[in-house]
Amino acid sequence: MDRYVVFGNPIAHSKSPVLHRLFAEQTGQAMQYDTLLAPLDDFTGCATAFFKDGRGANITVPFKEEAYRLATQLTARAQRAGAVNTLSKLADGNVLGDNTDGAGLVRDLTVNAGFSLKGKRILILGAGGAVRGALEPLLAEQPASLIIANRTVEKAEVLAELFSDLGPVSASGYDWLAESVDVIINATSASLAGELPPIASSLIEPGKTLCYDMMYGKEPTPFCVWASAHGAGTIMDGLGMLAEQAAEAFYLWRGVRPDTAPALAHLRKLLAS
Numbered sequence: 001m002d003r004y005v006v007f008g009n010p011i012a013h014s015k016s017p018v019l020h021r022l023f024a025e026q027t028g029q030a031m032q033y034d035t036l037l038a039p040l041d042d043f044t045g046c047a048t049a050f051f052k053d054g055r056g057a058n059i060t061v062p063f064k065e066e067a068y069r070l071a072t073q074l075t076a077r078a079q080r081a082g083a084v085n086t087l088s089k090l091a092d093g094n095v096l097g098d099n100t101d102g103a104g105l106v107r108d109l110t111v112n113a114g115f116s117l118k119g120k121r122i123l124i125l126g127a128g129g130a131v132r133g134a135l136e137p138l139l140a141e142q143p144a145s146l147i148i149a150n151r152t153v154e155k156a157e158v159l160a161e162l163f164s165d166l167g168p169v170s171a172s173g174y175d176w177l178a179e180s181v182d183v184i185i186n187a188t189s190a191s192l193a194g195e196l197p198p199i200a201s202s203l204i205e206p207g208k209t210l211c212y213d214m215m216y217g218k219e220p221t222p223f224c225v226w227a228s229a230h231g232a233g234t235i236m237d238g239l240g241m242l243a244e245q246a247a248e249a250f251y252l253w254r255g256v257r258p259d260t261a262p263a264l265a266h267l268r269k270l271l272a273s
């Protein structure tokens with residue numbers, strides 16, 4: 001049986017096994033998918049041992065940069081992201097590193113929500129790994145503008161500069177922004193602390209602006225609550241992105257694209273229970 005794992009630390013609560021087992025069942029693929037807790041100080045040793053006979057792996061916190069260095073080949077989007085969430089053992093023995101997070105986000109927005117990003121004004125909050133992974137796929141949708149806003153403005157400036165060849169991307173502080181945009185994506189980890197980046201509610205055009213939080217939880221996140229209080233047109237959390245990044249990884253490994261809708265419905269039920 002072809003073996004796949006998700007590496008992380010901690011890893012016990014990962015939803016990846018649920019998703020990939022559902023995808024495998026749905027598409028009739030004979031494969032095994034488990035969690036693998038890698039020691040914080042030896043991801044490389046653990047991953048190298050796994051790939052002696054393992055076929056593929058997902059990588060989550062805190063190993064995405066180490067996985068980037070472990071890969072012997074990289075996709076263009078992983079190279080740009082500087083981080084890898086998917087590893088795939090190739091027939092020639094190479095281990096290919098990919099990053100499907102940003103593609104998952106874009107697919108959730110454009111396919112699941114049916115929202116075209118072309119010509120839109122997008123604001124993304126944060127300037128960490130999550131934002132870096134999302135920039136290339138977002139810019140590929142040809143938005144009118146993409147503003148990266150961050151508490152530490154310098155980090156947003158570095159990212160804007162790094163991706164400036166791909167489209168109209170710029171950096172900002174939170175309190176410089178007032179004019180409404182079409183899409184606001186929260187990619188900060190502020191929700192983890194029950195917090196919200198300090199942005200003006202005038203950024204939301206009531207009934208129109210789409211607000212997307214990469215985080216999710218049993219209850220609506222603080223960002224989703226804020227978006228709702230100010231009349232955002234559409235409000236989404238990151239559960240769809242989670243399902244879509246998994247489906248992209250599954251497609252890379254198996255060459256079959258699973259239907260994410262039943263998996264997403266299942267996850268939503270699990271989260272509520």
Ligand code: ATR
Nearest residue numbers: 126127128129130131151152155188189190195197
């Ligand atoms: P990730 O890989 O999930 O993006 P990260 O690289 O640690 O995680 O980045 C976390 C992001 O959340 C950063 O943009 C951080 O802002 P700073 O660069 O200024 O630190 C942002 N962040 C975390 N907590 C925040 C808060 N309470 N308010 C606003 N931004 C916050």
